[in-house]
Amino acid sequence: MNANYPAPIQRLILLLKSLPGLGPRSAERLMLWLMGRGHTRIPELAEALVHLRNHVTECPACGFFIERGAACLFCQSDKRNQKLLCVVESAADVLRLERSGAFSGIYHVLGGKLSPLDNVTPSDLRIESLARRVHELQSEEVIIALGSDVEGESTAHYLADLLRPLGVRITRLAQGMPAGGGLEQVDELTLHQAMSGRRLLES
C-alpha cells in the first residue's frame, strides 16, 4: 500500500481489496471512478449496502433471502408448485437453479452438507424443519439437489432415509453433473439437463 494516498482513500482501498474477486488494481480503479464520474453514486451505494443489511433476512421456512416483513418469493407465491420441494446446500444454489429456468417448485436451503470430519451434524443444518415441511406441505416430490462429492452423496442418503417413511417421492439431480463436482462448477445447460433427467433415489 502506497503511503501517499490520503487516509480515507487508503481505508477504502483496503476494504475494497478485501472483497471477493477484487484485487489491488481493480480496487484502485474503483476508487478512481468513485472520486471521478462515480462521485454522485456514492450515497446511493452506501444506502443500498446498509438497506441490504437491515432489510434482508432468511425466510423462516425455506432459508432463502426475504425482505424483512415481506412474503417469501417462493414459499408464499401461487406461481410456484408448493408440492414440489428442492433441497439445496446454499442460497447461491437457489440462484443457480433459478437462472437455469429448470424448476418451478419451492426450495429448502440446508445451510451446508453433513460432514463428520468438520463436525457438521444434522442439528447444524436445516434438517429437522425439512421433515416437518414435507409433512405439512404434503409434498409430492422432494428433489435432492446436492453436489455429487462425498459429503453431498452421504447427505442425500441421510435425507432419503429420513423422508422415506413420509411416503414422499424422493429424487435427485441426474448424473449429468461432473463427478465430484458441486453446483458451482456446471453451466446452466448442464444444470437444466441434470434437472430434467432426475431419477429416484434408491436405498
Added chain:
Amino acid sequence: MNANYPAPIQRLILLLKSLPGLGPRSAERLMLWLMGRGHTRIPELAEALVHLRNHVTECPACGFFIERGAACLFCQSDKRNQKLLCVVESAADVLRLERSGAFSGIYHVLGGKLSPLDNVTPSDLRIESLARRVHELQSEEVIIALGSDVEGESTAHYLADLLRPLGVRITRLAQGMPAGGGLEQVDELTLHQAMSGRRLLES
C-alpha cells in the same frame, strides 16, 4: 435480472453491476458474500464510501487528492523535491508514477489533454496555475509526463512554449514508452526507464 430476488438485493446488484470492472456474476458473488460472511463489514464499507465523498477533495495547488483540511502529501511534504515538478494528465497517472518509485518531486495534474476536436482548450485544464506555480516555486525542472499520442504531444509542445520564457529546464519522459500509448499501457519497469531517460524538450 431475475425477478426472484428480494427488492433490496435487486437494487444492490444493479448498482454493483454498474461499477467499473464488475459484471453480473461478480456482482452476484459480492452480494452473496455480503449476505453471508461479509455481513459484519457492511457498516464499515458504507461509512468508508461516505467518508471518501465528504472528506477527500482536490489539492488546490497540484490537483491530486487530499483529505479536506489536511496538508497535501506532495506539495506540503519536505520529503519531496519541491523544485522538481512533474506534469501529468490525471490523478491515476500520479498513482502509476508513485508505484514505479522513479520520482521524488511534486506533481501538477492537468485534468486532461488539449484537444481542439473535443473542445478541450487551455482554459479547461489546470494550465494557467501551472505557469504561476513554476514561477512561485522557482522550479528547476518541469517534467512533462504525458502520453505520446497526438494530443499528448501537442499539449507537451504547448506547455513547453508557455514555460520556456520562465527559464526553467523542460524535459519529457524518454521514448521508452510505446508509440501512441498513454501511461496506462506501460508496466512499472518501462515507466521507471522512461523516467530515468527523460530528455530536454526541443522546439
